[in-house]
Amino acid sequence: MNVMEKTGPKHLLSQVVIYIILVFFAFMALYPLFWLFFSSFKTTQEYQLTSKLALPQVWWWRNYLDAWVRGRFGTLFLNSIIYTGVSTIVILYCSIAAGFAFSKLPSKATPFFYKSFVVGVLITLQCIMIPLFFMSNWTGLYDTRLGVLICYIGIGMPMGIYLTTEFIRSIPDSLVESARIDGAPYLQIFFDIIFPMSKPVGITLAILTITGTWNEFMLVNILASSEKIKSLPVGVQKFSGALASDYGKQFAALMISVIPIIIFYGIFRKQITKGVAAGAVKG
Amino acid sequence: MNKKNMILASKVCLLVAMLGYCIPVFDDANGFAAFIYFFGAGQGALYIFIGIALVLSFLAMAASVVFSSLYYVRGKKDSYSKSAAAIDIALMFTILISTLFALITVKKFTEEDVDFGLGFYFMVYGLAAFVIVYLYSTLLGETLSTKTEERRAYWMLSLPAILFYFGVMTFPSLFSVFLSLTNYSGGSLFEKGALQFVGLKNYLKVFRDQYFYVSLRNNFWIVLVSVFGQLPLGFFLAYVLTRGLVKGKDFFQTMIYLPCVISTVVIGILFQTFFSSHGAWTEIMKWFNPSYEWSMGNRPMLPVLFVILWMYTGTYLIIFMANLQKIDPQIMEAATIDGATEWQVLWHVIFPELSGVFVISAILAISGSLKSFDLVYVMTGGGPAKQTYVLSLYMFDKAFKGAADYPMANTISTIMVVISLILIGIVKTLEKKFGAKEE
Numbered sequence: 001m002n003v004m005e006k007t008g009p010k011h012l013l014s015q016v017v018i019y020i021i022l023v024f025f026a027f028m029a030l031y032p033l034f035w036l037f038f039s040s041f042k043t044t045q046e047y048q049l050t051s052k053l054a055l056p057q058v059w060w061w062r063n064y065l066d067a068w069v070r071g072r073f074g075t076l077f078l079n080s081i082i083y084t085g086v087s088t089i090v091i092l093y094c095s096i097a098a099g100f101a102f103s104k105l106p107s108k109a110t111p112f113f114y115k116s117f118v119v120g121v122l123i124t125l126q127c128i129m130i131p132l133f134f135m136s137n138w139t140g141l142y143d144t145r146l147g148v149l150i151c152y153i154g155i156g157m158p159m160g161i162y163l164t165t166e167f168i169r170s171i172p173d174s175l176v177e178s179a180r181i182d183g184a185p186y187l188q189i190f191f192d193i194i195f196p197m198s199k200p201v202g203i204t205l206a207i208l209t210i211t212g213t214w215n216e217f218m219l220v221n222i223l224a225s226s227e228k229i230k231s232l233p234v235g236v237q238k239f240s241g242a243l244a245s246d247y248g249k250q251f252a253a254l255m256i257s258v259i260p261i262i263i264f265y266g267i268f269r270k271q272i273t274k275g276v277a278a279g280a281v282k283g
Numbered sequence: 284m285n286k287k288n289m290i291l292a293s294k295v296c297l298l299v300a301m302l303g304y305c306i307p308v309f310d311d312a313n314g315f316a317a318f319i320y321f322f323g324a325g326q327g328a329l330y331i332f333i334g335i336a337l338v339l340s341f342l343a344m345a346a347s348v349v350f351s352s353l354y355y356v357r358g359k360k361d362s363y364s365k366s367a368a369a370i371d372i373a374l375m376f377t378i379l380i381s382t383l384f385a386l387i388t389v390k391k392f393t394e395e396d397v398d399f400g401l402g403f404y405f406m407v408y409g410l411a412a413f414v415i416v417y418l419y420s421t422l423l424g425e426t427l428s429t430k431t432e433e434r435r436a437y438w439m440l441s442l443p444a445i446l447f448y449f450g451v452m453t454f455p456s457l458f459s460v461f462l463s464l465t466n467y468s469g470g471s472l473f474e475k476g477a478l479q480f481v482g483l484k485n486y487l488k489v490f491r492d493q494y495f496y497v498s499l500r501n502n503f504w505i506v507l508v509s510v511f512g513q514l515p516l517g518f519f520l521a522y523v524l525t526r527g528l529v530k531g532k533d534f535f536q537t538m539i540y541l542p543c544v545i546s547t548v549v550i551g552i553l554f555q556t557f558f559s560s561h562g563a564w565t566e567i568m569k570w571f572n573p574s575y576e577w578s579m580g581n582r583p584m585l586p587v588l589f590v591i592l593w594m595y596t597g598t599y600l601i602i603f604m605a606n607l608q609k610i611d612p613q614i615m616e617a618a619t620i621d622g623a624t625e626w627q628v629l630w631h632v633i634f635p636e637l638s639g640v641f642v643i644s645a646i647l648a649i650s651g652s653l654k655s656f657d658l659v660y661v662m663t664g665g666g667p668a669k670q671t672y673v674l675s676l677y678m679f680d681k682a683f684k685g686a687a688d689y690p691m692a693n694t695i696s697t698i699m700v701v702i703s704l705i706l707i708g709i710v711k712t713l714e715k716k717f718g719a720k721e722e
Contacts, residue, residue, distance in 0.1 A: 015529070018523055018529055019529060021523075022520070022523065022524075022529060022535050025520065025535075025538075025539055025596075026534075026535055026538040026539060028593065029538050029539050029541055029542055029593070029597070030538055030541070032553060032554065032557060032593075033541070033542075033545075033553075035557070035563055036553050047561075048561065051566060052561075052562060052563040052565075052566045053563055053566055053567070093443075094443045094444040094447060095444055097440040097441065097443065097444065098440060098441040098443070098444035098445065100440055101436070101437050101440040101441035102441065105433060105436060105437045105440070106433070107434075107437045109437075113441065113445060116448075116449075116453060117444075117448060119704075119707055120448060120452050120453070122650055122703050122706060122707045122710070123452055123456055123700065123703055124650065124653050124654045124675075124699065124703060125654070126653065126654060126656055126674075126675040126678065126679075126696065126699060127456055127459065127653075127696045127697075127699045127700045127703065128451075128452060128455035128456050128459060128696070129678070129679070129682075129696065130459065130462075130678070130682050130689060130692050130693055130696055131454075131455035131456075131458045131459045131462065131693075132451070132455050133682070134462075134689075135455065140390075150447070150450075150451060151451050153447050153451070154447040154448055154450060154451020154452055155451060155452065157444055157447050157448040157451075157452070158448065158452070160444075161444060161448075185422055185423055185432055185436070186422065186432065186433065186436035186437075186440075187419060187422040187423060187436055187439070187440075188423065190436075190440060211544055214546070215544075215545070215546035215547065215548075217546070217547065217548045217657045217661075218656055218657060218660075218679075222683065232546070233546045233547075233548040233549070233657075234548075236546075236548055236549060236552070237548050237552070237661055240552050247556065247561070250552070250556070251556075254549045254552055254553055257546065257549055258545055258546070258549055261544055261545060261546065262541075262544075262545070264544075265541065265544045269537050269540075272540075272544065273536065273540060273601050273604075274605075276540075276543075276598065276601050276602075277601050277602055277604070277605030277606075278605075
């Protein structure tokens, strides 16, 4: 902290300026959410008649109850939890298994497969949207949870393979080799040694998958048409489209869908930021 | 987990599949009633074949379960002998072929309009679990040669990932290129006239459409905002936070990154209201200019661009912070001791170190702009007068709004794939170049 030692008046000034800038940005980041929070407690009437920037006069919590019931948030939450949970588990297993195969098992096929996965990291979901729509129609998976899940798992694969392969490569070969000399089959090595050791990368990957899948909108939007298989973002979008001028309930609905992810972020923010850095830097 | 237990576990999965026969498989008829139904329907050979297949699959399932339990109870051995393994595999194929034949035939080729019942899911998932667990069990035990085991383990471990990935991503992206050269617009592929080559006609159509250029322009604006807004801002904030110029690094980082974890849909709806005539923005503006009136007309992209800047600056903050922390602090310290000012450290030490990250972030920004769909879709829906179209939304509207024009939508998505692939190529070459410099 060499910089801190040079405390002249000029330095103090620049400190203050930097703090002001940072506080400004933190405020900018938070204010819209805060505005959403207190607006969600206003009745629609109060919202329209009084100042948009004032705190509510009466904290009208019934907005939440109405939004929950009318938006059928129970179903939406259940679906979101199913999509997020199942795809996270399957992605974790598949990518750690494949990462192990790619990094520790000798095979001529590895370079081809690994490269094609790396290419997949930059292929955007939008590019394959219409073929996926056709394919789900041909296979009869349109408007089923299974169809949505398969797509989520496939889309999560490239990032998962990339992270796990890099990680498992850093595990010393001697560990696998000595187990081999003792006569352990690869499958046993995988379940007893590699899988437990991959915990750090597993956590990173799980967090990336959970935040990504929980917020995903477009795929469910095109692959699902019936109400009972829609996930939270799609449900919220439909709900607020239907109640575009019923501001109180609309804001409450938005708050309901924001709260879980904010809690999740609060608990795992260290891992989340670490995971994003790990996932983004490779481009 | 030894081989014996693994095989027995696979047979438990098979029992689940057998349970499917006891509860409704098709409509309300339970599985056993279905045997009788298809035998007695008297509608020709197809129905009798279905009946036979159903009975066969049930019997084979039972045989498979009985066989392995007898083998282990009487023999108390850890793994099958060669002939016993052959019997088990033969039973497995009988089960798979007959069950799949029956289910697919009933659904696709009979005149019955059947819905599958709960039993169907038991059967399908039970069978899938059985096959997977059984295949894994073949990897355990001492009967295999090392080479065979190695090869089998490789495929067993990597195949699930490869199948999911090639099925969901690789095939569709190649298929989209193929479809963009045809006139295919939904429905069965094999119907006459459903699939005809039209060459580059779709591409000409896209290039003649004015909205293609509107979308391209808006995508370009998003890239500009990312490269000249998010990147410098993110870098500045990351620099200030990592260099220890302020306290509360964690707090600021957490706050600034917060918008990135929230669903774009929620943010889109929130800001749509925020910027509308009923929102807070008008009111804030009225403090400065009492006669301010809301108008969306003149610069409809501005709110969208603002939200993009607001949302994603945090991502670049995180990326830059991670990379700044990688720079050896001793270099910077040495420079400061030699009398370098903060600016000189920044210019001569940090910028050269981070040049690769800047380039890669810029490319991330471009691919990010191709991904920007949710936000625009929710905030403006492309309006007013399609002036806020981006490529992905343009494609979405062509496919799913009004009269569907799938060939054109596929063409647009192919153009997007091509842009992505070019970017990947650039990233890879740059990675090589900058990667070599680091070592």
